[in-house]
Amino acid sequence: MAVIDRLTELTRPTGEEDLLDVSYPTPRLAVTPKQAVIAAAVVVVAVAVWAVWFLQRPDPVEPSLAALPEVGQEATPGEETDEIVVSVVxxxxxxxxxxxxxxxxxxxALLSALPLLDADVTALNQAQLLVDGQQIHVPARPEAPAHDGAPEAQPPAGSGLVSLNSADVTELTTLNGVGEATAQAIIDHRTSAGGFTAIEQLQEVKGIGPAKFEQLKDHVGL
Incomplete structure (x- = not known):
């Protein structure tokens, strides 16, 4: 018989061996499978809630160094302001x-700048809204053009002369040979030419030729 078979034969239990009387401790807390499942579910839910809160929490805002005023320097006010500055000239x-x-x-702005008497404020849109930095130019009214060399002198009182520069249609028709059409032509000519500077210019009026001029020259003045 082989050694191994001999050893196996010797170690085989015969049923007559004495059994040790061992006392195992009874567990204080018994957890059923249902309770274990519930506990595991609670843990999973708690972990999920914490994970959602952690992911959705706002990031802490760190102050920007550029936004902080330097030491000894006052903070610059915002861009929005309640006042604007304009230029009025x-x-x-x-x-x-x-x-x-x-x-x-x-x-x-005009109320503060006080326009002069000759200011033409009608040339400005006074309802226009002002913006910061805008310039407003207030123009002056143009002076009335003076007659180039046109005399302002009137015929002397009692001279009996009719003024070519101031007489109206009625006065001009008092001249011998001058009707309303010729009188109106005289007025139209002095208006377009800026006035008579010499009696001889009467010959430039339509309807007055050399003969009629000789008839009128001693009865008219400037």
């Missing part, structure tokens, strides 16, 4: 920079 008593509330109009 031209025919005004107080030209220069004027500070007005935001939302003001050209008329408000």
């Amino acid at each position: 031209g025919a005004v008593e107080k030209p220069g920079l004027i500070t007005v509330p935001a939302g003001s109009r050209v008329a408000d």
Whole structure:
């Protein structure tokens, strides 16, 4: 018989061996499978809630160094302001920079600049809204053009001469040979030419030839 078979034969239990009396401890807490499943579900839900909160929480805002004022320097106010500055020039008593509330109009700036008597404020849109940095130029009324060399002198009183530069149709028709049509032609000519500067210019009027001029020259003046 082989050694191994002999050893197997010797170690085979015969049923007559004495069994050790071992006392195993009874567990204090017994967990049923249902309770274990419930506990595991609670843990899973808690972990899921924590994960959602962690992912959705806002990131902490770190102050920007560029937004912080330097030491000893006051913070710069915001871009929004309640006042604007405009420039008013031209025919005004107080030209220069004027500070007005935001939302003001050209008329408000004119109240501060005080337009002169000859200022032509009608050339401006006084309802226009002002913007910061805008310049308003107030023009002056143009002077009435003077007659180039046209004499303003009137015929002496009692001379009996009719003024070619001031007589109306009625006065001109008092001249011998001058009807309403010729009188109107004289007035139209002096209006377009800017007045008579010499009696001889009467010959330039339509309807007055050399013969009629000789008839009128001693009865008219400038």
